[in-house]
Amino acid sequence: MPDNSDVRSKLREAVLRGSYAPRQRLIEADLAEEYGASRFTLRNALIQLEAEGLVELTPNRGARVREITPEEAVEITEIRQSVEGLVAARAAERVTDPQIVILRQIGEEMREAIAHHELMRYSELNVTLHGTIRDIAKHSTATRVLEQLNGQMVHHQFRLFLVPGRPSTSFPEHLAIIEGVCTRDPLKARAAMEKHVGSVITTLTEFAKTTAVR
Numbered sequence: 001m002p003d004n005s006d007v008r009s010k011l012r013e014a015v016l017r018g019s020y021a022p023r024q025r026l027i028e029a030d031l032a033e034e035y036g037a038s039r040f041t042l043r044n045a046l047i048q049l050e051a052e053g054l055v056e057l058t059p060n061r062g063a064r065v066r067e068i069t070p071e072e073a074v075e076i077t078e079i080r081q082s083v084e085g086l087v088a089a090r091a092a093e094r095v096t097d098p099q100i101v102i103l104r105q106i107g108e109e110m111r112e113a114i115a116h117h118e119l120m121r122y123s124e125l126n127v128t129l130h131g132t133i134r135d136i137a138k139h140s141t142a143t144r145v146l147e148q149l150n151g152q153m154v155h156h157q158f159r160l161f162l163v164p165g166r167p168s169t170s171f172p173e174h175l176a177i178i179e180g181v182c183t184r185d186p187l188k189a190r191a192a193m194e195k196h197v198g199s200v201i202t203t204l205t206e207f208a209k210t211t212a213v214r
Contacts, residue, residue: 023064023065028046080197085197099136114168160204163207170199
């Protein structure tokens with residue numbers, strides 16, 4: 001029978017992958033059977049995911065996937081802006097020549113994805129780019145914070161790529177981040193990252209206003 005950490009990891013991955021919709025109820029008995037775990041183990045996994053902001057536990061009503069409001073998404077992204085800027089600056093200080101090649105290749109693949117209107121591919125490359133920069137920076141605390149924040153934001157991140165013209169706006173920003181890191185310029189890398197995440201905040205703010213009007 002799998003232990004708590006194994007069940008938590010699999011359930012977390014399923015939530016982030018979108019296997020369960022926001023506000024969907026998570027039935028403990030069904031999940032215990034699905035993951036081959038005891039109800040006790042499953043319950044502990046849900047408690048850990050609640051601490052990460054991915055799940056809501058309500059007395060006498062059970063668990064459900066937490067839905068992040070547009071307003072919360074803006075607040076989360078404001079925190080991301082500072083932490084991502086720190087990570088980009090750190091990456092610029094530590095990047096190696098082979099890593100520079102990798103970053104520039106990601107940039108070229110992003111260019112091709114936009115040219116061929118492959119939005120999902122561009123979305124995947126976006127995740128790859130930010131993940132690669134975190135790997136280069138090797139700032140374990142920042143990485144842990146960002147993974148938790150990004151986990152909460154996954155639904156909104158996906159919808160951003162459906163906003164008309166958003167990839168065309170973000171692509172030059174991504175190139176600027178790559179350039180800052182690859183030229184080993186911490187100030188330039190931080191500024192480019194903060195500008196990029198700032199544009200995400202602007203997009204989310206507009207989305208929040210539209211939702212409020214509805």
